[in-house]
Amino acid sequence: MISVIILGSGNVANHLYKAFRKAENVSVQQWYNRNIKSINSYKNEVEITDDLSKLKDADIYILAVSDDAVSNLSSKIPFKNKLVVHTSGSVNVHDLDKKHKRGVFYPLQTFSKNADLNFLDIPICVETIDKKEYHTLKALATSISNTVKKVNSNQRQVLHLAAVYVNNFTNQLYRIGHEITESEGAEFDLLKPLILETAKKVQELSPYMAQTGPAKRNDKKTIKKHLKLLKKEHHKDIYNLLTESIKKTHGR
Structure with a gap:
């Protein structure tokens, strides 16, 4: 079982949460957003928080936030040596704080809040700095998608x-x-x-x-x-x- 924590409340975060909930080998341990009202409707399904100091231990921390917020949020996560990934197509993997094991989990699709999507049909592009972390991230991706590709930042x-x-x-x-x-x-x-x-x-x-x-x-x-x-x-x-x-x- 792969444990994940989602950070963010936008369209990508919402669709990822729904996909992970359906996956047999994924457990969403917690969902963080600085404005807890945005995720309050999920409080009966998953533990929610607006306090970074209360983040639980997990295998992967997914920053599904705006491009401009990735670097700052990653620096505020109060621990190190955990696998922290963002979901952006354009942000460099090195923009994540170097105290973390860094990676990218990029679903290549357009996301609208009320649009129904089958995540199995969505390609997920995976990138890690440390090769050892690639297998963990690939396992997470294959749990919700039929198409997982290893790409570098330029690609x-x-x-x-x-x-x-x-x-x-x-x-x-x-x-x-x-x-x-x-x-x-x-x-x-x-x-x-x-x-x-x-x-x-x-x-x-x-x-x-x-x-x-x-x-x-x-x-x-x-x-x-x-x-x-x-x-x-x-x-x-x-x-x-x-x-x-x-x-x-x-x-x-």
Whole structure:
């Protein structure tokens, strides 16, 4: 049985807690947050605390907090030589206080508070400074996920950067698409099968091979019509930028 203590109360912390609760070989010993009201609804399931001095002994301490809070919180943990990990995609493992055995437990997924997720389908990227601690962290990861990868800090950071492109930026493009359809009273929902098919296609083809559309064809008449339809200048800027990127990629 692997004992863990979760520190933090955001979306990642909440989803990790639920996943660990379902795992057969994981015991959540305690849950810490500086504002205990944020985790008060779980007090009948797990011991909660807002006092770092009252942290219990555990195999792994998971800092599921904002990137800016990782270093400071790790320095405030009142013991040393315990395995302390953070869940960030962009924070270096060395940002954790060196009095600890340091590592990273990075679930590569977007987390929203009320969205149901199956953690078995979420890749977990694992990193440790000490090789001896890797096996403990890998065992924790495999208890909730079918995909566990050993990565270094550079690999993790570029994965996080790529995730911003394929998730955050893509979602913003959905938002722009929603604005465009609304401008003429068209239904954005009619685009949802296309969104799903686009995501499905990239499971089997490379993004390069899956690309279609007027930019790839260098269809100048359609591109000109689209730009004329766009009412907002920043929408035109984005359209032009992505069009030129696609044309450059495909040699147009």
